Amino acid sequence: PVPTVPQPVLDDSVVNGTLKNHPELFAIVTPIKVDRFEELLRDHPNQPFVQSVVRALREGFWPYADAKPDTYPDTWDERRPEHTDGRSAAFLRAQRDEEVALGRYSPAFGPELLPGMYSMPVHVVPKPHSEKLCLVNDQSAGSFSLNSMIRPESIKGAVLDGIPALGDSLR
Numbered sequence: 001p002v003p004t005v006p007q008p009v010l011d012d013s014v015v016n017g018t019l020k021n022h023p024e025l026f027a028i029v030t031p032i033k034v035d036r037f038e039e040l041l042r043d044h045p046n047q048p049f050v051q052s053v054v055r056a057l058r059e060g061f062w063p064y065a066d067a068k069p070d071t072y073p074d075t076w077d078e079r080r081p082e083h084t085d086g087r088s089a090a091f092l093r094a095q096r097d098e099e100v101a102l103g104r105y106s107p108a109f110g111p112e113l114l115p116g117m118y119s120m121p122v123h124v125v126p127k128p129h130s131e132k133l134c135l136v137n138d139q140s141a142g143s144f145s146l147n148s149m150i151r152p153e154s155i156k157g158a159v160l161d162g163i164p165a166l167g168d169s170l171r
Contacts, residue, residue, distance in 0.1 A: 001052030003154075008067035014074045015116035022114060028060050029103040065149040072149075075113050078142040080121040088124040088133065095135045120146055 009015060019026060034057045041050045056062070068074075083089045099105035113119055123136040140147040 001048050002056050003062045003064055004052075004055075005062050006067045012067070012116065018114045018116045022109065025106040025109060025114075026060075027103055028058065030057050032057055034058055063146075063150065064154045065146065066151060066154075068149060072144050075115055076118045076142075076144045077113055078118070078120050078144070080123075080141075083124060091124055091133045092122065092135070118144065118146060 034054060037057065038050070038054045041054075044050045083092060096105060100107055121138050121141050123138060124133050125136055126132070127134045139145060
């Protein structure tokens with residue numbers, strides 16, 4: 001089964017306060033018709049896995065992370081200086097606007113992070129063999145990175161490459 005939210009996170013009053021006070025920032029967005037997906041997999045031999053995926057599609061996937069270590073701050077902003085290159089800055093704004101329109105990024109809520117939030121930097125890199133740019137969400141940046149909360153042994157052998165990989169694992 002895919003991982004569930006660890007109990008210490010479920011019990012975190014800081015995180016729960018922000019979730020309760022700002023549910024509009026935490027929508028679960030998926031192109032998958034979850035009821036139909038569940039119906040199609042009703043005879044799948046690994047029902048615990050199927051049901052864990054269905055639950056995650058409805059409630060949100062947990063990224064294999066442990067609860068925030070006690071030594072980490074409740075809120076962290078790993079922001080980097082803004083891009084001064086006009087092309088990169090315009091690309092970032094366009095990508096942000098597209099992600100917000102698609103519901104994959106939260107709409108703006110003010111200049112400061114809310115309690116319990118972590119913000120990781122975004123970068124722009126050129127696509128190989130192309131003039132086009134690529135958006136990079138750097139989840140490994142800094143001393144309190146999101147990826148630092150994932151133990152390597154918890155994802156050993158897991159393919160974390162999106163919906164196609166998920167589909168392959170359901171076969």
